[in-house]
Amino acid sequence: MKKKTTIIDIARDLGISKTTISFVLNGKAREKGISQNQEIKILTYIEKIGYKPNVFAQSLRTGKTKTIGMMVEDISDPFFSSIARSMEEIAYKRGYKILYSSTENDTQKAKDLIQLYRNRQVDGYIIAPPPGIEHDIKVLLEDKFAVVVFDRTLPGIEVDNVLVNNYQSSYQATKHLIENGYLNIAMVTLDSDQSQMMDRQLGYEKALDECDRPGRVMKIIYRDNDVDNIKEIQEFLNSNTEIDAVFFATNYIADNGLEAIRNLKLGIPQNIGVVVFDDDRLFRLFSPSITAIVQPIKEIAEQVIKLMLILLSNPASKKPVRSILLPTVLKVRESTLRNQEKETRHTLK
Template identity: 60%
Template sequence: MKKQITISEIANELKLSKTAISFVLNGKGREMGISEQTQKKILQHLEHINYIPNVSARGLRTGKTKTIAMMVEDISDPFFSSIARVVEEIAYTKGYKILFSSTENDSQRARDLIQVFRRRQVDGYIIAPPPCIEPEISELLDDGLAVVLFDRTLPTLKVDNVLVDNFQSSYNGIKHLINNGYENIAMISLISEQIQMVERHRGYQTVMDEVNKQYIIKSVVYHDAVADNISILQNFFIENSHIDAVFFTTNYLAESGLEAIRNLNLRIPDDLGVIVFDDDKLFRLFTPSITAIAQPISEISTQAVKLILMSLTNKGFKTTAQNVLLKTALQIRESSQPRKNTHE
């Protein structure tokens, strides 16, 4: 993506005043006495260079659009849809509308969406970023736009973010299994280098190192066909029949994994203890109910809106990024009950 072109640069290129460019951009060329020929010249040049008006600069002249773009991995996912719903409610009370979109964790799709939102003149962005979009986020920041990242961050950028403590949350979950007598604990995760997954891995590995137990890790491709994931996980459980518990690092992996467990007629928790990162209201209704690491939906949403509004109303220039780190809650249910003595 090329660097944002300013009105001053356009004015210099066309040998016209910034005021004339601004009037034409705002549809006031005729009203302000600018000739049809000059208007046509400006509009043709803007089209030729694919000009995207700077939101902050335009806002000083025309007022803000009072809209915020929210980009999540999958708006149908219970975690993201719950966050989006609360963000929408809070933002509405502050006079803002939210425009939602799903990136499917795809970098190019995220880039395309950012371009669309820039043309829509949104005031700010709340993003659960896919990998490799640092240049696009950096350009938004350079242009003075309000950006808040959540669920995962981009460590190389100084940007506001709202995260949960993925390391400590996973550590606590695996420690809970160890304390309840589980020893051969597997982790089902994604093939991903994103920071939230790295930290969940680290929490699992730290506990296993402390108790001198071998890592048992299966990583799958994000959003493979569900049937394929079920088959892959069934084979994994068959090939690793010694495991006595499993930690799913996302709720949608757990859904495939629980179906695989059922297909193999394994009993939870007698044959296999289960814990999931990300709670879902259905997990408490399972038989047996599923232990889960619950993220603080309301706090995440509230903090994200708070940070974006602080940026939008800030009269000066921010010197530091705000980093909010929240705690999760381990919802202990039947799937991780203390392990029975297998020799009884």
């Protein structure tokens, strides 16, 4: 059996001290004043021979596993999967691996995952938190773990966070519908106390209040049963025939809503306008294409990892909580343009 390569072997082969090799493997080359040329030389050789460091031994020596636990609502959701992919790429370049899981908005599952990650001795936690885990996050912070939340916050928890401006985004989307002649705009949202959902509803209501327009909010329970969601949205639209536009608060609610609209044989945008919070590739391909609020995926990922690395660099120090609020972009497509506007647009082209 071939003997496993060690740091001592690499140091001997390259004529470099094992301490220098160790610093490079632990991502401390810059910190320890190791030149870029020497770092590249070491990393190139390690890649060439296929050396894999003993993570367990490394964690015993440094107290770090170089892993980050990430918890999101649903990792299969296009928004969260795109965020996770971007974060994984950025973190990997800094020597960290990310383990991710879905909470399914289930408080107990989120608690169990936090405990699982603690058992795995992850160095930090990136969380899109469901309600009910305030105490668990407080305990992580008290135990000096690096924690960053994103997409939503939890009341009373002082923790580094990265958010988009949900209130302003929803306000702008609703104003866009009003300016395009829609009179009775409904909102279909999640039955949840999550901060981002509440802010989206408040932005929608503010835009309607300014124009003295009636509003109608339908709330559905988070679940995987699309059939029930579609049925509920159909019944809501059937019972409120005056509705001429709908603002869907998430992309997965919109998926069900668009199917409900199709089942009712309502024309978009002739019979009903549609705006969705959070874009998806399918909304661009849908016929007619769907107007959507586009979240800055790459920037969210970059800011979350930036905060996480700052915390990991010195987790025991007391730092002020950092809150980063990012803007979104309203991508106007065919689903909110009445026939007249569509014809004018095509003529101008």
